[in-house]
């Protein structure tokens with residue numbers, strides 16, 4: 030049997046974790062030898078491969094399984110698009126300036142960091158826990174928000190907790206007031222900060238040589254989907270629901286990016302825009318995900334000043350109206366499944382609903398998938414019901430209808446009162462006022478028209494317009510008739526449900542959740558990445574560099590390649606233990622070792638990364654087993670049933 034591993038033997042050690050990522054070049058600051066630029070990172074080979082695998086799983090899980098329509102739209106966007114979408118006016122965060130140094134900080138982050146540090150200090154003073162020292166190794170000179178053991182009044186603790194629970198609900202003026210009321214200062218300098226000001230996060234540019242055509246680098250991929258709506262609808266034979274999907278780069282000029290990959294200025298997003306009938310937001314596959322249990326933090330809980338979560342199935346959450354509709358619930362469940370599938374720890378994943386003020390005014394409901402990591406709970410996926418906002422604003426601005434026309438199975442037959450004018454008499458009687466009068470009558474509702482009809486039947490009626498003009502009407506000039514109307518086409522602007530993924534944030538959280546160290550060697554870390562996303566699936570390790578090993582290395586490599594399993598050969602001139610350790614750090618789940626017995630007996634051993642358990646078998650048997658393991662057809666316990674344990678000497682006949 031496979032031995033079990035105690036991955037929690039050591040608590041998360043951020044310094045070692047960061048050293049590993051750096052040493053193995055998962056990612057590194059961009060333009061490093063020029064001093065770097067905050068919020069810009071380059072991915073190295075394992076980071077790029079991990080990202081590619083995360084994207085590949087995303088494409089399988091969403092685009093392929095859901096039959097979505099993939100698009101690839103431009104990053105450079107003319108200003109008019111973002112003026113219409115509201116980004117030019119509103120895609121902004123609140124920044125505050127240090128009154129003495131002019132250093133710029135993001136208002137909500139400042140309040141959060143300072144209050145959290147004070148609460149940590151309070152817990153330490155009460156002997157509840159040691160306050161974590163806020164670490165920022167690169168900025169040793171600066172103080173950051175540091176926790177000092179100071180006991181607070183119970184009422185103050187309560188007030189801070191309420192503020193933190195509602196932080197996303199506050200605008201600039203409220204943040205400014207909080208800074209004054211609670212003496213929140215720049216932790217780096219201890220100076221006061223000024224009034225919050227809005228800062229637009231879009232990078233501005235110009236298109237063409239004249240500099241006259243203003244443009245922006247997109248801060249999200251969504252507008253590119255919406256502007257192609259008519260073509261996509263036609264591609265989908267005019268039917269809704271359907272979804273478009275896009276993976277691509279987005280840019281945000283973040284105010285003060287200090288949280289590594291979690292807050293960067295250029296990043297890869299994966300976005301879905303699902304177009305649905307506003308009168309029917311049911312989802313045909315909702316029954317398949319009803320049972321999915323999520324940890325939820327709803328808006329009422331937060332608005333009451335609490336961060337208490339509860340476990341609930343998406344089925345129950347939709348039935349009780351906690352999640353606004355089935356389609357939104359469906360995507361929340363699919364987001365959950367995707368994140369767990371790629372290796373996010375379910376115990377560190379929650380769905381937080383946006384509070385009233387936090388949500389865009391047009392949105393009906395919005396939930397963030399938040400993942401816990403050493404920086405706290407971080408939004409990694411947003412999932413919003415954006416109603417008809419985007420398509421409506423672009424349609425109004427351009428005059429291009431972005432609507433669905435649906436042939437009705439049963440035509441809708443309606444009756445209504447219709448004013449019928451005798452135009453000749455009307456012109457003669459009312460002359461220049463005829464227009465005002467007609468406009469007034471056209472604005473009357475059904476009840477007013479019926480009343481007028483009754484008066485006309487008595488001989489005449491007096492009407493008064495909004496401008497205060499009075500007219501006397503007779504049946505010679507106006508009759509009101511009941512008419513039947515038949516409507517066989519329904520036109521509507523679809524509503525949009527939008528799951529929006531930040532892949533860098535997911536990648537970083539996955540790395541943190543996968544990291545641990547063995548008790549016997551805490552210096553070296555292990556990344557327990559699931560085979561599905563691990564950068565390399567199999568490491569081939571020839572015990573020696575002798576020539577007679579070459580044909581076997583080539584044979585195994587070719588067989589794995591044919592089976593679609595990505596492998597690498599490590600024939601470096603270092604001990605086998607070191608080679609394994611290096612690949613544990615790279616998250617490679619399996620190692621195949623070729624030794625002298627392999628040459629004689631055509632056997633190889635297979636090593637499992639987390640348990641370090643080793644098994645032995647004939648080449649073809651081991652290749653088939655490792656292929657099944659990588660493809661998720663079997664787990665290690667099942668592999669152990671197929672292959673005997675390797676005790677260092679034994680060979681398989």
Ligand SMILES: Nc1ncnc2c1ncn2[C@@H]1O[C@H](COP(=O)(O)OP(=O)(O)OP(=O)(O)O)[C@@H](O)[C@H]1O
Nearest residue numbers: 281283291292293296408409410411529530531534
């Ligand atoms: N600066 C960033 N760096 C990395 N990923 C980001 C950044 N901004 C947004 N994202 C990712 O894009 C997703 C969708 O963007 P959205 O506009 O909903 O984020 P947001 O609410 O502005 O995030 P935040 O409040 O953290 O700034 C987020 O869930 C996140 O994963």
